[in-house]
Amino acid sequence: MQQSRQHIRSHIRQQRQQLTPDFQQQAAHTLAQQCLAMPAFLNSQHIALYLSNDGELDTTPLIHALWQQDKHLYLPVLHPFSAGHLLFLHYTQDSVMVNNRFGIAEPKLDQRDILPAAQLDLICTPLVAFDRHCQRLGMGGGYYDRTLRPWFETGQGAKPVGLAHDCQRIEHVPVEPWDIPLPTIITPTTIW
Known part of the structure; x- marks a missing residue:
């Protein structure tokens, strides 16, 4: 199964990276319009997003639109002491950014900017592939699976929403016990 999951990751990441800049830009704006019309976004005040990387659907238009609506936005930061876990830091246009060990920009760690995941209203999650049952295949680090486990087990806290290109949908995601x-x-x- 691991080999199958790695093959899917490799194949979908390659497809995603081959999307033209014009296609990426149009997809990002269309996705932002979809999100802004959804009650989950309209009724949320504290929203975690992510900065796109590796051909992921660009979240920039959505981020700017949510700032215009005076929403409080948060970005994931690799936890400095608890390996494999995320913190969520308040993100503004003035946030000082640094690259993490994966080369992904994140807000510079300042504990005054941390909001516990349970206090977020919505967590927008990146993904590599998904299927019609909304099973998500990530990059393999388990960061979001760990973050979402409390919500999955109790139904309390921030509701997760995956964001993806249409080309990331596959027939069946091979599921492991830890997948959320x-x-x-x-x-x-489409809204799946």
Whole structure:
């Protein structure tokens, strides 16, 4: 199964990276419009997003639109003391950014900017692949699976929403016991 999951990751990441800049830009704006019309976004005040990387659907138009609506946005930061876990830091246009060990920009760690995941209203999660049952295949580090486990087990706390390109949908995601399915995945054309 691990070999199958790695093959899927490699194949979908390659497809995602081959999308043209114009296609990426149009998809990002269309996705932002989809999200802004959804009650989950309209009714949320504290929203975790992520900065796109490796061909992921660009979240920049959505981030700017949510700032215009005076939403409080948060970005994931690798936890400095608890390996494999995320912190969520308040993100503004003035946030000082640094690259983490994966080369991904994140807000510079300042404990005054941390909001516990349980206090977020919505957590937008990146993913590599998904299926019609909203099973999510990530990059393999388990960061979001660990973050979402309390919500999955209790139904309390921030609701997760996956964001993806349509080309990331596959017939079946091979599932491991630690994988957390998402209640909703949004692409530029469909809400799953």
